Amino acid sequence: MxxxxxxxxxxxxxxxxxxxxxxxxxxxxxxxxxxxxxxxxxxxxxxxxxxxxxxxxxxxxxxxxxxxxxxxxxxxxxxxxxxxxxxxxxxxxxxxxxxxxxxxxxxxxxxxxxxxxxxEYARGAGKGADNMVYVTFSTGIGAGIVMDGKLLFGTHSFAGELGHLTVDPDGPVCSCGRQGCWEAFASGTAIRDAALRHMRERSSLIAELAVASGEPISSRHVFEAAKRGDAVAVEVIDKTTDYMAIGLANAVHTFNPDRIVIGGGVSKAGELLFSALRKKTEECVMKPYRGTYDIVPADLKDxxxxxxxxxxxxx
Structure with missing residues (x-):
């Protein structure tokens, strides 16, 4: 100590x-x-x-x-x-x-x-929680679980790979080589890829924002375009938050946390993301779980x- x-x-x-x-x-x-x-x-x-x-x-x-x-x-x-x-x-x-x-x-x-x-549990947004699920939505999806004040490791220290829970067995191939992982539907990479698919058929502010920034299209541009009401971006974010909520609901049912802390680049989208995520996760969980947890952005930075x-x- x-x-x-x-x-x-x-x-x-x-x-x-x-x-x-x-x-x-x-x-x-x-x-x-x-x-x-x-x-x-x-x-x-x-x-x-x-x-x-x-x-x-x-x-x-x-x-x-x-x-x-x-x-x-x-x-x-x-x-x-x-x-x-x-x-x-x-x-x-x-x-x-x-x-x-x-x-x-x-x-x-x-x-x-x-x-x-x-x-996050010891020094950040999870402080004071008894049971916490941490999820980072970035290039992929990473996660860590704290149960009764202790990190959950599992037999071989592999516990917490929530990003590779299967959401749809017929879904796209994940970076891990399997099909239909949560990561393939709800990561920052998935947001970018969904936007690119839509943009093959429809024009979007996303491309203009990427050109103006001098960077390749990323989830950040999609969220920024959604804030400005771009139809493609709004559609992509709406569908992605559906999948985010499905995964978080699975975590709620599995671990019964009192707090879910969201980190990673996607979490910087602010209330555009969090208000939708809170609402949709509540709709996905079973009735006894509703109102038993908070979903909050991570406090600690780089x-x-x-x-x-x-x-x-x-x-």
Missing amino acids: QNEQSYVVGIDLGGTKIAAALLDGNGMVLKREQLETAGARTAQEVVERMAGLVRSVADGKPLIGVGLASPGAVNSRDGIVINGTNLPEWDNVPLKQWMEADLGVEVQVVNDANAAAWG DVGIIGAAALFNR
Whole structure:
């Protein structure tokens, strides 16, 4: 358990960068740095970079531990990254063992979605909840579950992959290779793809907004066009929120949370998204569940992984 004089380093490991920060016992970020992962050829080289980053942000302060958020499938009990998304040659990497041998302090390793969930629960929009479901709608759909104040890991630490629940077995192929996953219907990528399909036959403000921004069409442009009343965008968002609500209703029926925290790029759409999502989820859940939970936007921003990883030492 931490106190104000305790120091923890949180690390967010990604395919392109490693971000790390020193936090005190109140979860305050005292020092933050990041490095590129590009150029590191092996897992050992990435670990060396992370260890060096820990020493740099710790700046001589005694640490009670290092929390590490990793992409991909993670065995959190043993601290092994089974396969690292966007990290080449990351198969069964004993990250905890290697980092502890290098740093001489306890290291806890979790999947990045679980780190974000725990960060929101401990320090963000989930604070004060007993049971919380965290869902991030971004390129894909990530999720983490907190039950009775504890992260839900499952037998092999794989629990919480809500994005790959089957919504329609005859639906489109998901990035995981299976058909009809929730992610294929309700992610930011799904919003973009639906908009592109509609735009083959109908003109839309979405294209103008993308050109003006100098960026490829994304869900952000679709939401912006919907706010301005564009017919294609409104139709796409309306259908997507139907699918979002179906998935959230499944989570409500399964976990009976008192709070659902929504993160990721899609969550930045504001009330255009949240008012529809609250209404439609209530329509999808069984009557006894209605009014038993809140749906709220995430509080923590880009450092949610760092903060959540560090907060593992508050469990």
